[in-house]
Amino acid sequence: MSEFTRLKFDIDVVETLSEAATAYDFFTASFDLFEDAVDILIQNVFRKDDYAVKYAVEPLLSSDGPLAHLSIRIKLLYGLGLLSQDSYQDIEAFIELKEFVRSDKESIEFISPSILERLKSIRAMSSVMPPSVYEQQPEESSHYIVKMKLEQSKNIIKSSLILAITDIIKELHKDTPLS
Template sequence: MPLNALLRDEQSGHSLTAVPALISLRHMMNDMQALMEQPQAFENRVLERLNAGRSVRSFLIAAVELLAEAINMLVIQVFRKDDYAVKYAVEPLLHGDGPLGELSVRLKLIYGLGMINRSEYEDCELLMALREELNHDGHEYRFTDDEILGPFGELHCVTPLPPRPDFAVEDAELRNMQQLRYQQVVRSTMVLSLTSLISLISQKQAFKK
């Protein structure tokens, strides 16, 4: 079971007995270890998931979920893997109400340990904040809306976005084609930039900058 699923079970009040929790956490750590050993496969899955997000909302949801996986890959590197340590030390730390139960706290941990740099940390925080903001905003934004382009333009990982074309043309069909093309280019830039960020974080090693 993925770490996020385990944490959601705990946070929702569904108590887990010690043995199933230990087994679930052990499986999660094994799954994360397998992903770490296949970086190209993980990067391909990130690209596929992000590319499937047709709306801004679904795109950000997928981005933060994948970012959480990458962060979890780093977090588990610092822990002992034997059953005793997992049961009595690791599991209580990652428990829903434990000190590392929140993604934002795990992000601070890997940054404080020097596992990611400041730019990567700030990008992760901004993406998480943007997703949280959209959770409370029912408006469906386009990738080219200022409310989206503004925050994305602040991300260190994003390559320079293409300049906005002049849409003040009289031909409505041509204008619609330009707008559609611009949206596709912006979306592709975001997908590739975040794929690079998430994959890079997932491939880092503990205590190596």
Template sequence: MSNLTDEESRQRFEELFTEMFSESDRGCILIGASVLDETLGLYLRSRLERNDHVAKHAAEALFSGMGPLSSFSSRIKLAYCLGLIEKWEFEDLERIRKIRNKAAHEYSGKSFADNEIIQITMHLQGADHAVSAAEFYREKVEQSEMPKLKDASAPPTKERLRFQFAVVYLAGRFDMHWTLLHKSNDQ
């Protein structure tokens, strides 16, 4: 299991989220869910892999191929059962997974203008937490550069922003937990 430095972690998130913010609605949904799947998987693995032997001979099989923790759904449920995520995080992850499944598995193009997706994004609590955090850190947020959308003529919808804020907030929390756990294990 590799340890990322704070700078590597920051760069990784910057690249992932720049891509998510610059994509079409469907691309944003798929990338956002993928980011959460990856960061939740890293967080879970860090809690399960006590040593290199466990990582190589047990955890690897759980998370790869057809392993029981290879799906986003199973990772969400295990993290919640183990008390690694709060109820609101579980519910948001399930909502994001549902939106992802609609974007990935339905032939018609799904967007944040779709009524069903609008209804789901209205309940993403991570977006509310992200807005609260942004208000708390307003000065830093105002000084940061937001990624530009490919189609600058069309500003993002409220639903798209709620989705993006929820993804960024949740992924940041999982990454922070993973990083803190690694730092405490290294000491």
């Protein structure tokens, strides 16, 4: 993948995630972005012009094939050494987050303790999100100040998530010896 294509993809990732209004929309969009990035890598590695490879691999990757699901595809990439253990575990955590927010669609917030607790397990978040966000409780103050502080925390969390997801997707787009 050319540098220009990678840059455009990074911009698309940031734009897509920035437009998500709710945590549900955000984690659903991140799941779709991971699926797209994994699919590109899988296609680079397995979908060659060689007839034998194409004949054998094509059915495995189809929508009803055994490699159709993201969780199976990332296991394959991890097993082949094309995905680091940290990124593999982080993508798994994002898959779990998507499932978690699906049950509570509109009422779950980025700043909810259940989301924050799950974010602690994502290694890519440790390098981009300030630790103080996990413990941050707005002080007793006027309603407007508390609301502003909560909004600020939400923006920090969302921005940190965007950076973490972009870093993981960059790893999926690196050139590999198999592609």
